[in-house]
Amino acid sequence: MKRLMSFLVAIGALCLLLFAGSRHLQQSQGLTSGNKVLTLYNWGDYIDPKLITKFQKETGYKVQVETFDSNEAMYTKIQQGGTNYDLAVPSEYMVQKMRKAHLLKPIDKSRVHGLTNIDKRFRNLAFDPENRYSIPYFWGTLGIIYNDQYVKPGAVQHWDDLWSPAYRNKIMLVDSSRDIMGMALLSQGHSVNTTDIAQLDAAKAKLDRLSPNVKAIVADEIKMYMAQNEAALAVTWSGEASEMMANNSHLHYVVPSEGSNLWFDNLVIPKTAKHYKAIYAFINFMLKPENAAQNAAYIGYATPNDPAKKLLPRSVVNDKAFYPDQTTLAHLQVYQDLGNRMVGIYNDKFLEFKMFKH
Structure with a gap:
């Protein structure tokens, strides 16, 4: 009986060793994979x-x-x-x-x-x-894309051109606080990284005056809308503009000479x-x-x-x-991390503008 018990114990120990070895092999294979x-x-x-x-x-x-x-x-x-x-x-x-x-x-x-x-x-x-x-x-850059079926070529070269009464309810904006606040700051000759509250207030007030011209503030769908002739102009990024232009030969992209964002x-x-x-x-x-x-x-x-x-x-x-030349690149500004407090201020002002729009 003792011999039988010893045999069973030995078999059990062998099973445990085989099980442990199998687990280790599985784990090693999993790690490798x-x-x-x-x-x-x-x-x-x-x-x-x-x-x-x-x-x-x-x-x-x-x-x-x-x-x-x-x-x-x-x-x-x-x-x-x-x-x-x-x-x-x-x-x-x-x-x-x-x-x-x-x-x-x-x-x-x-x-x-x-x-x-x-x-x-x-x-x-x-x-x-x-x-x-x-x-x-x-x-890339931030710029203006326009449709030559609704906008005469050469008519839009600067940020301030977007405020023309001729573009009432004809502009789409990309849904980005740094970019749209930055556009307004640039149009007033200020840095896209300003922490001057007076300058930010002035930029917000100017955006409010743009509101009658803004048809919509949208995200990725801006590419589809512009390709389908849903708006005359839009403010967006160069890569998005490139995709729009590939789908609609009437679209053209402009980087305002007074400056823009280089990202x-x-x-x-x-x-x-x-x-x-x-x-x-x-x-x-x-x-x-x-x-x-x-x-x-x-x-x-x-x-x-x-x-x-x-x-x-x-x-x-x-x-x-x-691929802007060096002269244009010299007028472009790179966004800096402004810290949570200032980013919050930019976001709040942009949200107020969006609420004002609606």
Whole structure:
């Protein structure tokens, strides 16, 4: 009986060892599989899907894409934690804010190949000196798009032109407080980063005077409305304008010569990132000129990748509306992180304008 009991105990111990070994193997396999994943937190429709497929085939990494619709939503999600995003794509002022909040990991330049492909005008900018935390992904401007069926070509060249009584109920505005408040500030000769309350009050008062001309304040649907001739003019971003123009030959984009916003969207590594081999493989993949050019052709925004520009049609890179010359660039302003209090003031004034409109 004792021999039988000893045999049963031995069998039980062997089963436990086999079970434990099986569990360990499963966990190891799961870990290995998990390490072959890259989670990208990006704006919607902001990368050519064919590039995702190409990257996966070349590297064996599986890319999971999650999307956000505003810098603020992206910031909140990463700040709250509980996410394992490997790369995110914030705009310049948000890179500055995330850096201050210790939400980003520094970029290991020794693992990056192709950083010199980025136009040196767009490296080492004030929001991220020496590109310690970010790599430019796309750049562009804020401007005016108009339909030549309703607006005479050349009639709209400046922000102040939008206030003409001729455009009553004919203008659409993108739903963005920094951009629309910035437009009003620029029209009065002020900085888009002002913290002067008197200047902000004056900008808000001027926006209120624009209200009779505003048909709607909308988000992504502005592209569809303008392509379908729903409004004569709109204030929007260069990349959105490019997409509209591709769908309607009557549309034209203008960057007012007195100044506008120069924005950058950037690849960054959130502090909760885990898959570093995949991260640097993807960064290096996107820095290759042929991939950057393909992405720019698909998205319609300007690429900061200098060699990639040589692979794009001359008609695109010679279009000063989308690749402004140095004279125009000198009059453009980059948004800065103004801190929660001032951002709240900008948002409140824009909300008051929207309520005034309705």
